[in-house]
Amino acid sequence: MATRTPRNTLNPELIVTTALELMEGRGLDSFSLRALGGELGVGPMAIYTYFRNKDDLYDAVRDHLMGLLPPVPPGEDWPDQVRAVCRGLRRLMLQHPCLAQLLAGRPLSGHETARVAEGLLGVLRSAGFDKETAARTHTTLFTYVLGATSWEIQMASEQRDPEGLRRLRTTMESLSATEFPTVVELAPELARTTGGEEQFDYGLDLLIGGLRTAS
């Protein structure tokens, strides 16, 4: 008991931001309470003073990240506003890859998350959509962004990893051109459309186009 860490070195905000740094630095999979405690100069159990368990900490980090989303730009027509919100969420997920896993693994909660939902729902209601259509559209857009961007992130990380790249190649080469002619024929296009803003906007514009003609 020679050196004892002073009192009140910890608080929820510090824990969340430090946890976020670790998640982004070494990846969410190798994030552990022991590593977090080590970074904070504290034992792993100290975290439990502020969070009930690891999942609660995950929720807090997720909500913190959602707080970084800019508000909806005013004064544009609704398709541009919808585009802005969806692109913003995609950008945020790309800048913080752990956000994709945090969003996929647990149900939504938190103040900042509600703020984001409020923004998108407000746009849709102002555009004249009735309650049910606004809710349906919100869920559709959100799940599209989630699925498309998660996929993009995963593919990008697979292509960064040499082992993953080798796996992709051998997978492609093992496909018989007689059994899967279309896949083999479209291999270059498929490789090109596994991510990128262009691919994201393509699907987003399909949704918005469908919304336009439906209303």
Add this chain to the structure above:
Amino acid sequence: MATRTPRNTLNPELIVTTALELMEGRGLDSFSLRALGGELGVGPMAIYTYFRNKDDLYDAVRDHLMGLLPPVPPGEDWPDQVRAVCRGLRRLMLQHPCLAQLLAGRPLSGHETARVAEGLLGVLRSAGFDKETAARTHTTLFTYVLGATSWEIQMASEQRDPEGLRRLRTTMESLSATEFPTVVELAPELARTTGGEEQFDYGLDLLIGGLRTAS
């Protein structure tokens, strides 16, 4: 060493099907190689004779599940065929909830997975889409189904769990009606649109509608 398990009790197919049963029974999160070995009457390390590691086993289970997807129904127009493929994948994910996590966590690979891609790409090419549009549309549809159905599964499991239900309620009640008027106003609709075939088809038809007008 009184009783020794006989030789050749194991093979990849048996391991995959047994692993699948365990994942569906107790959930993918609590699946472990020790539990799998126990179910097979074998030590955990025996699995490594047939799979390089746990992720390789995941890939095999995923591909096995993809093999359960029925082929594309012939003789219909392309929107109905696209609907059939997407609905089929959703149904499969709902019947085997672990499939969602297996699809989200690792890149695609495997023979049966390629078969599914071949089916959808073939529909799109036959419908007259050019190579690039077919590839883009394929990726868009796939990521939409993945995101929407993963979300649906997660919300359903949250609503089954009493603790999760309580969490959802308190989250909703904690939202100030003055700060988040639209979210509070649309709470009933949002709760209704977190899943279900109707919600899934709504988004799917937006995409197909967008495709129709775009071409």
Add this chain to the structure above:
DNA sequence: TTGGTCTCCTTACACTGTACAGTACAGCGT
């Protein structure tokens, strides 16, 4: 009979989240 290969076993290591109990300190009412 010998040698090799295949299949499964045992042991061990470095981790994980977290339950439980203990300890030092701050601020309180008396």
Add this chain to the structure above:
DNA sequence: ACGCTGTACTGTACAGTGTAAGGAGACCAA
């Protein structure tokens, strides 16, 4: 100034995890 209580953090321990390393028995070819 005293003792009490609550807070913040520590230490230890438990039940798990994936998997690396090496060993042992069974089969088969020579």
